[in-house]
Amino acid sequence: FIAFSTNKGILISNVLLCNVTDRVSFWFVVTDSSKNVTTVPGSEVEAAIRLNRNRINSAFLLSDKTLQFLKITSTLSPPVEPSTPVWLIVFGVVLCLIVAGIVFLVVAGIQQRKKNKESTERENLEEKGEETVTVENGIPCEALDLKAGHINGVFAADDERFTSL
Amino acid sequence: MSKDLSVPPEIPKEDGRPKWDNKFQYILSCIGFAVGLGNVWRFPYLCQIHGGGAFLIPYFIALLFEGIPLLHLELALGQCLRKGSIGAWNTISPYLGGVGVGSWMVSVLVSLYYNTVLTWVMWYFINSFQEPLPWSVCPLNENRTGLNEECYESTAVNYFWYRKTLNITPDVTESGTLQWWLILCLATCWAIVYLCTIRGIETTGKAIYVTAIFPYLVLTVFLIHGLTLPGATDGLAYLFTPNLNTLKNPRVWLDAATQIFFSLSLAFGGLIAFSSYNPPKNDCEKDAVTVAVVNSMTSLYASIPVFSVLGFKATTGYWDCLDRNIINIINEFDLPEESIMRQNYTAWINFLNSSYPEKIAGLKLKSCDFQEFLDQSVSGTGLAFITFTQAIILMPGSQAWAILFFIMLFSLGLSSMFGNIEGVFTPLLELQSISKSIPKELLSGIICLICFLIALCFTLGSGSYWIDIFDSYAGSLPLLVIAFFEVIGVAYVYKIKRFSKDVKWMTGRKPNLYWQITWRFISPLLLLIVFVAFVTLQIQKPPSYTAWNPKYVCSQIFSKLLIKARVVYFSPLPDPLKSLISTAYLHNAA
Numbered sequence: 001f002i003a004f005s006t007n008k009g010i011l012i013s014n015v016l017l018c019n020v021t022d023r024v025s026f027w028f029v030v031t032d033s034s035k036n037v038t039t040v041p042g043s044e045v046e047a048a049i050r051l052n053r054n055r056i057n058s059a060f061l062l063s064d065k066t067l068q069f070l071k072i073t074s075t076l077s078p079p080v081e082p083s084t085p086v087w088l089i090v091f092g093v094v095l096c097l098i099v100a101g102i103v104f105l106v107v108a109g110i111q112q113r114k115k116n117k118e119s120t121e122r123e124n125l126e127e128k129g130e131e132t133v134t135v136e137n138g139i140p141c142e143a144l145d146l147k148a149g150h151i152n153g154v155f156a157a158d159d160e161r162f163t164s165l
Numbered sequence: 166m167s168k169d170l171s172v173p174p175e176i177p178k179e180d181g182r183p184k185w186d187n188k189f190q191y192i193l194s195c196i197g198f199a200v201g202l203g204n205v206w207r208f209p210y211l212c213q214i215h216g217g218g219a220f221l222i223p224y225f226i227a228l229l230f231e232g233i234p235l236l237h238l239e240l241a242l243g244q245c246l247r248k249g250s251i252g253a254w255n256t257i258s259p260y261l262g263g264v265g266v267g268s269w270m271v272s273v274l275v276s277l278y279y280n281t282v283l284t285w286v287m288w289y290f291i292n293s294f295q296e297p298l299p300w301s302v303c304p305l306n307e308n309r310t311g312l313n314e315e316c317y318e319s320t321a322v323n324y325f326w327y328r329k330t331l332n333i334t335p336d337v338t339e340s341g342t343l344q345w346w347l348i349l350c351l352a353t354c355w356a357i358v359y360l361c362t363i364r365g366i367e368t369t370g371k372a373i374y375v376t377a378i379f380p381y382l383v384l385t386v387f388l389i390h391g392l393t394l395p396g397a398t399d400g401l402a403y404l405f406t407p408n409l410n411t412l413k414n415p416r417v418w419l420d421a422a423t424q425i426f427f428s429l430s431l432a433f434g435g436l437i438a439f440s441s442y443n444p445p446k447n448d449c450e451k452d453a454v455t456v457a458v459v460n461s462m463t464s465l466y467a468s469i470p471v472f473s474v475l476g477f478k479a480t481t482g483y484w485d486c487l488d489r490n491i492i493n494i495i496n497e498f499d500l501p502e503e504s505i506m507r508q509n510y511t512a513w514i515n516f517l518n519s520s521y522p523e524k525i526a527g528l529k530l531k532s533c534d535f536q537e538f539l540d541q542s543v544s545g546t547g548l549a550f551i552t553f554t555q556a557i558i559l560m561p562g563s564q565a566w567a568i569l570f571f572i573m574l575f576s577l578g579l580s581s582m583f584g585n586i587e588g589v590f591t592p593l594l595e596l597q598s599i600s601k602s603i604p605k606e607l608l609s610g611i612i613c614l615i616c617f618l619i620a621l622c623f624t625l626g627s628g629s630y631w632i633d634i635f636d637s638y639a640g641s642l643p644l645l646v647i648a649f650f651e652v653i654g655v656a657y658v659y660k661i662k663r664f665s666k667d668v669k670w671m672t673g674r675k676p677n678l679y680w681q682i683t684w685r686f687i688s689p690l691l692l693l694i695v696f697v698a699f700v701t702l703q704i705q706k707p708p709s710y711t712a713w714n715p716k717y718v719c720s721q722i723f724s725k726l727l728i729k730a731r732v733v734y735f736s737p738l739p740d741p742l743k744s745l746i747s748t749a750y751l752h753n754a755a
Contacts, residue, residue, distance in 0.1 A: 090294050102360050
């Protein structure tokens, strides 16, 4: 691969490995066959590797993290970003639901108030027309002497609660 | 004369006062108000730093002698007088009207900043739908050769919180600009609050079924999942192992007392408002005990998943630290892969240190101490937005967990907001001038709009510093003072005998000796001691706050804050929001 990438007609035999360790790491040097025994400058090798890193990685089924070239940092690809950030979409959905809820409740409240007003008006008209006998606990209210009633002990006790200092 | 005649069914409607649909709604509202964010991110932290299981002793003592009596007092007061906080205190005594106004003011101030915390929760919630989670990766720098520097020096989670969410300024004096994304979320949060409180308890009563019950479901799910994570048992053991020596430190007792007090949301006026919508003949004593016990049980229940997850996070952090060291050593010594594993790491290190000490020293390995990872105690926003989010990234299916977690936090906070807003709303409704001229929907709309406009200042770059200040000074000491005067007012101005008679009328039995003693002596004394202890503790050091300054990464910055006007040295308490940013700050690795 390295031979291929440098495009200089370098054969595989020109890539020399040294210092192979247990760790599966090694140093390698690329020589140029046309200029005998000289090594291809490191910067060229670096440039070649940078270009073809993907192919090298996929040949070994490795990634940038598992196949490291010391001193060659990888250009990181930016994370995929959709055209509209996802959070705006979610936000839009939430806001629409809330506004719909508010509008519904406000309108329902106004309608309720109109209905109440109509029914109280109707009641007032009815009261003027009829004389209904209101009943409290089976005793017609007229029979109860509401003004001269006797004092209900419990309520009287309540009044004392709010005596001022 | 039987009592039945005296309370014909029309009476609750005669005074036009709304009422709860059923008792369960009322209890649920009180529980929702009491159970808030503090139960999740404050109580486990206190347990951890104050000797684990041993903390439960001062906690339950405080509950018994301070929490339950005060709670019963407030609920009985509201139910008996059937008015909001301002009206109720004016009725008790015109000289005590200020207590009601104080409660009302505190409710206003707390509503302002509490909803901003919910804004942050909402922001994280709507960002949880992305793959990968935005706080799991650092963005790239300009020339795409590496990661953004600020992010790289700290962690991706910190970066997302401090830069992408808050866009925080290094100093509270630099205000920065309004962050438009936070404004959008703030508007949404206030719209949600308006939607739920639009007609007072008629609407919150329906909403509370969801917001109060849902967090328990999520906590259960997290509990089950958390217990299956590796390292969960370490976290739990760490949390609950009792260390009785800590009880000798008065700070522990103080923290227990304040935690109970603020956890139950006393002195806000919200509880008085809630109970004022009750029928007068309701057993407020049982209600008070129920609400207090459920609140404490919830705190305990919530601390289990929280600490399982923290134990998991500590374990993975420890493993990461070990793995990084192992890679460095293997690279340096060219050893074969998998020769050093986590299990034989210490053996290898000792061997290598004795044979090649200079090489090992040259590697500058970080010392990995599991206990150190566990010891990172965080509370408040640091727990939710930094520590927990970091743990969530490590779980499989992180989007789902993130979404669940943030919805849970949101409902916890929302149900507490209902109580706050009710504490503001109800006294205003009782002012004849207001209630006659404008409909309820408009009044709640105006309240929400004004609060939204004022809360815009929390969306500035320095907003989170301001929230720290508000939480420390508005949501702490004033409440203690108000509660003290509440108890004194009822016990000595209104007189306990009268109050006992009222309670007997409502519940059908006279308050027993426990209530008499706590109302008269123990609770006021405890409140006084707590108040004095706080002030003393805070006077000892100048007020300070932790700041995030990218130019000084890997160090803490403490600035002196000159707070003008009244409450300069009346400093705060370890409140639900105080986050130990420094731990997350310094800890680069995990």
